[in-house]
Amino acid sequence: MRWDRLISLRVAQPLLALRPCSQPHLPVLMYHSISEDPEPNRSPYYKVCTSPQQFADQIRWLDDNGYLGVRLETGLAWLTSMMPSSNCRPVAITFDDGFRDFYTEAFPILQRHRFQATMYLPTGFIADERQAFQSRDCLTWTEVSELHSTGIEFGSHTVTHPKLIELDWTGVEEELRKSKCIIENRLGTSVNSFAYPYAYPKAKKDFVTRFRQTLQATGYQSCATTEVGRQSPADDLLSIKRLPVNDEDGATFLRAKIEGAYDWLAIPQSAAKAARHFLRSHGG
DSSP: OOHHHHHIIIIIHHHHHTSOOOSOOBOEEEEOEESOOOOTTSOGGGOOEEOHHHHHHHHHHHHHTTEEEEOHHHHHHHHHTTOOBTTBEEEEEEEESOBTHIIIIIHHHHHHTTOOOEEEEOGGGOBSSOOEETTEEBOBHHHHHHHHHTTOEEEEOOSSOOOGGGSOHHHHHHHHHHHHHHHHHHHTSOOOEEEOOSSOOTTOHHHHHHHHHHHHHHTOSEEEEEEESOBOTTSOTTSEEEEEOOTTOOHHHHHHHHHTTTGGGHHHHHHHHHHHHHHHHTTO
16 A cells, blocks of 8 residues: 555544544645556556546545535635535536546536536647647647536646746746636636646745746736645635545545545645755755
């Protein structure tokens, strides 16, 4: 059993059962590709693919257990209203990278359960003719428009999916502004949500501060990251925590993540990033 699963199920989950929940939390699930790719060269933690059958089982489990799959915008509105209801247990479902298998595999399953979701588009790979990103087919604008008409929320995931921290600030702003403008012009609606590509550089405080200012100046109201955890009412909307989900997440592990037994991972995750940043900045 992998170590993050072991600690979550054997330590964190039993401890959570001993204390009542003091405030509402919004679980934000992070998916990428819904496909049969077994990703043989990736460790279970870093896999980004979920098989259609496993995804169907995960969504069915959510529905059967009283959860409602919503767009991030809807989930945040519920969370910030400060009026949690036991009759409404939203889970925001998000997808990065704009892969076509969202349209062919994930969307029919979501529709079956009357769930919604948010998709983040790297607009340089979304076109009228089929394009590919990371050797996977991406959505076309026709498919994006069709999905949008059913209520799927679309946000920006930059234009070219670069490591933003390696760009100058003119390049960062261009990636944010241009992608937002392209989606808004195509869909005729405001785009308020952004998802940070690659690992969020939380340890680099100066970058994070300026990046947050750039998001605000560009007109974004939320930014989803790869920071692990659930979102609480007091958390920064420009640094939203998410729960990574892939083919390794059966019902038991998915439940642990949604109920908060995976939130502990944010501590070693942050410590590891801080250590790497320290070593790089000091020539280690």
